[in-house]
Amino acid sequence: MSDSSSTPARWELKKDESYAxxxxxxxxxxxxxxxxxxxxxxxxxxxxPDWVNVVALTPDDGIVLVRQFRFGLxxxxxxxxxxxMEPGEDPVKTGLRxxxxxxxxxxxTGKLLAxxxxxxxxxxxxxxxxxxxxxxxxxxxxxxxxxxxQAAVFxxxxxxxxxxxxxxxxxxxxxxLMYFHAWREGRLV
Amino acid sequence: MSDSSSTPARWELKKDESYAxxxxxxxxxxxxxxxxxxxxxxxxxxxxPDWVNVVALTPDDGIVLVRQFRFGLxxxxxxxxxxxMEPGEDPVKTGLRxxxxxxxxxxxTGKLLAxxxxxxxxxxxxxxxxxxxxxxxxxxxxxxxxxxxQAAVFxxxxxxxxxxxxxxxxxxxxxxLMYFHAWREGRLV
Numbered sequence: 001m002s003d004s005s006s007t008p009a010r011w012e013l014k015k016d017e018s019y020a021x022x023x024x025x026x027x028x029x030x031x032x033x034x035x036x037x038x039x040x041x042x043x044x045x046x047x048x049p050d051w052v053n054v055v056a057l058t059p060d061d062g063i064v065l066v067r068q069f070r071f072g073l074x075x076x077x078x079x080x081x082x083x084x085m086e087p088g089e090d091p092v093k094t095g096l097r098x099x100x101x102x103x104x105x106x107x108x109t110g111k112l113l114a115x116x117x118x119x120x121x122x123x124x125x126x127x128x129x130x131x132x133x134x135x136x137x138x139x140x141x142x143x144x145x146x147x148x149x150q151a152a153v154f155x156x157x158x159x160x161x162x163x164x165x166x167x168x169x170x171x172x173x174x175x176x177l178m179y180f181h182a183w184r185e186g187r188l189v
Numbered sequence: 190m191s192d193s194s195s196t197p198a199r200w201e202l203k204k205d206e207s208y209a210x211x212x213x214x215x216x217x218x219x220x221x222x223x224x225x226x227x228x229x230x231x232x233x234x235x236x237x238p239d240w241v242n243v244v245a246l247t248p249d250d251g252i253v254l255v256r257q258f259r260f261g262l263x264x265x266x267x268x269x270x271x272x273x274m275e276p277g278e279d280p281v282k283t284g285l286r287x288x289x290x291x292x293x294x295x296x297x298t299g300k301l302l303a304x305x306x307x308x309x310x311x312x313x314x315x316x317x318x319x320x321x322x323x324x325x326x327x328x329x330x331x332x333x334x335x336x337x338x339q340a341a342v343f344x345x346x347x348x349x350x351x352x353x354x355x356x357x358x359x360x361x362x363x364x365x366l367m368y369f370h371a372w373r374e375g376r377l378v
Contacts, residue, residue: 008337011258020216022233027209027216027313029340032260034337039373041335043260044211069200071221071232076197083338112219117358118308123212127360146230148197148223164371164378169306171316171360180371182353189353 006161009035019044024084025123050126051084051118053176054095056132062153063180064103064135065168069148078162079173087127091115095130101142103151108134113188115181118172129176131183156184169177198224198324208233213273226320231293237314240307242271243284245321251342253292253324254357258337267351268362270340273321280304284319290331293339297323302377303368309362318365320372331355345373 015031026049032134056064063080070077083098085091091111100106141147154162162168163177169173182188204220214237222229229233245253252269259266271286273282281299289295299323332338343351351357371377 006339008257008339010265011260013263019211021206021217024233027211030260037337039335039337041211045261046215067198070306070309071200071219072312074199074202075309077200077306077309089372090281115358116357116360116363117259117262118360119264120259120264120359123261123265125302146228146368148226148228150195150197153203154250164376166303166305169304170309171305171307171364174305174348174364175360178352178363187353189350 005038012033020098024048044122046121046123048084048163049087050085050091050125051082051172052091052094052130053080053127053172054099054110054132055080055113055118055176055180056099056103056114056131056135056154057109058105058135058137062155063159063164064099064105064151064153065159067150067152070170073169076169077168078157080176084178092127092130095128096132099132101144102147102149104137104139104141105118105132105151106136106138107132111115113176113183116172116175127175129179131180145160146159198226205227211235214340218358220330233311235312235314237273237312238276239274239280239314240271240316240361241274241280241283241287242269242316242361243288243299243319243321243366244269244302244369245296246290246314247294247342248322250345252344252348253288253294253330253340255350256339256341259359261321262358267357268359269365271361271365280317281319285302285321286316289323289334291331291338293326293328293330294321295325295327296321297325302365302372303365303374305361307336315324316361316364318368 012031015097022028025046081102200221208218209216213233270291
């Protein structure tokens with residue numbers, strides 16, 4: 001390792017006020033000052049619950065994907081199932097619940113593979129990646145009010161191909177599949 | 190592939206108004222209706238320019254990382270260099286410019302590895318992943334007003350280890366390194 005400079009300073013939060021309420025997230029206007037340089041500024045941060053994304057392995061080594069219209073993208077998107085954590089909920093519990101509600105696949109077993117920061121510049125939350133196994137398909141979905149989705153099972157090879165061809169484009173679904181791939185190869189620490 | 194349902198509908202955008210201006214992004218309140226079901230709703234979408242993240246390979250196969258305080262995370266974060274695209278700018282140009290400004294490493298060559306949607310549910314932009322090669326270190330950084338960062342070169346093996354250990358936690362930096370890893374192994378299509 002070659003290190004060209006020293007550890008950067010941690011800015012100090014001096015003021016934190018609500019700026020806009022947007023249902024699934026709140027925008028906060030936060031005033032930070034630099035501890036040693038004469039610098040200060042207002043920064044906009046999205047306050048959001050944590051999210052969970054699930055890689056669900058079917059008994060014949062398929063992966064369950066969902067396809068839905070995404071309002072930011074204004075297009076359909078293939079992704080792994082997932083959703084928003086309830087306060088205090090365990091990420092594995094959220095993951096298995098969202099998997100079942102979105103796809104009708106019930107998993108007996110789940111484990112946390114990894115977590116990340118969806119965007120540490122503007123978001124204060126985490127996204128957790130859960131592996132769901134021992135799956136059973138009962139087909140009863142329970143979509144939220146605005147959900148309208150397709151669920152399908154693809155082979156692992158096809159899913160990895162969809163990642164490389166960018167037919168899966170959601171950054172967090174890509175993260176989930178990267179950690180799954182590393183787990184599959186025995187590289188996950 | 191086993192497909193349990195049909196292609197979901199594309200919702201229709203009926204109204205699009207500014208809701209909050211947040212400097213690096215704007216929040217828009219958008220009214221969508223479902224084309225066939227009796228469903229409608231207001232959705233909050235962040236309008237943002239595209240972003241670029243750069244995997245910069247030094248002559249001895251090191252990777253340049255930066256560490257900076259992130260206001261969403263309220264902590265320091267190791268990431269790949271990157272920044273916001275100017276209107277009409279080519280992602281490779283943005284990537285090489287941001288690399289040089291943030292780290293003092295100048296690259297003669299750049300190529301686009303892949304792109305993704307940072308969050309298609311709430312963001313309308315793309316993030317592009319650029320590979321920078323033919324690097325030369327001159328050490329002259331040109332930070333933006335609020336930038337205060339450390340730059341360092343790590344071996345490829347160390348960077349991949351930081352990914353697996355979640356010492357790199359920014360979803361988009363993880364995406365950039367995943368596509369770099371696939372390119373390195375000749376798997377990128």
